[in-house]
Structure formats: structure tokens, C-alpha cells
Amino acid sequence: MHYIAVCILSLLTCCLTFPLPQEAGNVNEQQWEKAQEYLKKFYSYKPEERINNLQNKIKQMQKFFGLTPTGILNANTMEIIQKPRCGVPDVEEFSLIPGKPKWPSKVVTYRIVSYTQDLPKSTVDYLVDEALTMWSKASSLVFKKVRKGHADIMIGFARGAHGDFNPFDGPGGILAHAFAPGKDLGGDAHFDNDEQWSDGSKIGINFLFAATHELGHSLGLGHSSDPEAVMYPTYTHKNRKDFGLSKDDIKGIQNLYKKR
Numbered sequence: 001m002h003y004i005a006v007c008i009l010s011l012l013t014c015c016l017t018f019p020l021p022q023e024a025g026n027v028n029e030q031q032w033e034k035a036q037e038y039l040k041k042f043y044s045y046k047p048e049e050r051i052n053n054l055q056n057k058i059k060q061m062q063k064f065f066g067l068t069p070t071g072i073l074n075a076n077t078m079e080i081i082q083k084p085r086c087g088v089p090d091v092e093e094f095s096l097i098p099g100k101p102k103w104p105s106k107v108v109t110y111r112i113v114s115y116t117q118d119l120p121k122s123t124v125d126y127l128v129d130e131a132l133t134m135w136s137k138a139s140s141l142v143f144k145k146v147r148k149g150h151a152d153i154m155i156g157f158a159r160g161a162h163g164d165f166n167p168f169d170g171p172g173g174i175l176a177h178a179f180a181p182g183k184d185l186g187g188d189a190h191f192d193n194d195e196q197w198s199d200g201s202k203i204g205i206n207f208l209f210a211a212t213h214e215l216g217h218s219l220g221l222g223h224s225s226d227p228e229a230v231m232y233p234t235y236t237h238k239n240r241k242d243f244g245l246s247k248d249d250i251k252g253i254q255n256l257y258k259k260r
């Protein structure tokens, strides 16, 4: 009698522990959860569409980052998944951004609506100006700063939920996001105020690097799979003197807007 009871119990325990699918490779449960969240956010993975979809999404992500597309999570893939990055998906949803949105006029207005406690306001102003100058030098665009009312590109810092259904996630993870050109939220760039922002002189996320990347989205560029590109989705710390638009970024912006 006693023996039977033990048997049933162990059977139950066995049924309650879900084995991870083959696509999980050797990762642990926590990493598996993180990977699924990542694929949902950045590769429009929908778990209800089941198995094949999952393998394809892992392959798609691996291809984007220049890894061997095995469709199975491995150490290289997990390493990228754990890096801090931009919140904009690597694969745009057609339903959200149809066509190639761009600003119709070569004069684009911007306004800085809120700041971070980590940097003096004048530093943020200066770095935004520096980021926009990079993009305008490579294209026909001219940026005009406004101090009140609506601007094409509204720039600000916020934490957690901030009114656009894309809540920030606290320190690390998603650092910032921006919207492609368009009305209302279109063109706006938001920076997660739970990050430690830096001008490069202290430890923290370099605001110039993040701003140049996000403003690229504000102008209509998507993510690049070229690790040298400013439009690469994960954050990499570089020396200031090595930072600038890559050939790939310049090709992108000149595809949307003519040369100067």
C-alpha cells in the first residue's frame, strides 16, 4: 500500500515539471524565460503559434546577429540576449510601420521636453545637438530646435510606464526607444531614466551613443545587423573618438534623404 502511494506521488511530481523544449538547448529555466520574452519583444514571436515558429524565430535572431542559425539556444545566443539594448524590435511589424516612413520636409523640428538627474541640462542639450549634427552632415536634413509646443521629434527621459504602451524596465535591459517618423508619437525618442546616463567621463550608458541611435529611428532607420553601425540594436561601449556613423548608417540615411 505504502509502495503504491510513493509511486503515484513520484509520477505526479514528474508530470508537474515541464521539460524544456529541444530549442532551449542547455539553458536553464530562467534563461529560457528571458529568451522567450526577448523573442516576443524583438522578433514578434507568438507562443500560441507553436513549435516551428519558435525555432524559426531563434534562427531569425541568430541570422540577424551573424550567428550560425541553428534554431537552438546556445551560449553565443544567450550572450546577446543578455546585453543591454534598444527597445525597438529588430523585425518591424508591418501592421505598425507600413512602408518606409520619412519626414516630408528637409527641415525637422525637435524639442527636449524632460531631462535626467545624471547630467546637467546643458550637457544633454549639447549631446543631442551633436547626435543630430552627425545625421545632418550625412544627409540633406536640417534640424531646428524649438522650446515650446509640438515638435516633430520630442525627446525626453522617463521611467516605467510613460504613456505610450511601451513601459521601460528599470536598470539594464531596454535603455531607450524611438518611433519612426509620423504624427503624434511619431519621431519621438524616449530614454529610460532608471539607467545611469553618462557623457563619457563617468561610468554609465553613454548618452551620445544612445541618442545618435534613437534619433536614427526618429528619422526612419531600422536596426542594422552590422556590428560597426550606430543602428546595431545592442549597446557597446566605445571610445568617444571611435564613435561616429558607419558606412552602413550613411548608406541608410542617404537612402531615405538625399546627400547634402
Ligand SMILES: [Zn+2]
Pocket: 086, 087, 088, 213, 214, 217, 223, 231, 232, 233
Ligand atoms: Zn534601436
Ligand SMILES: [Zn+2]
Pocket: 162, 164, 166, 177, 190
Ligand atoms: Zn516611450
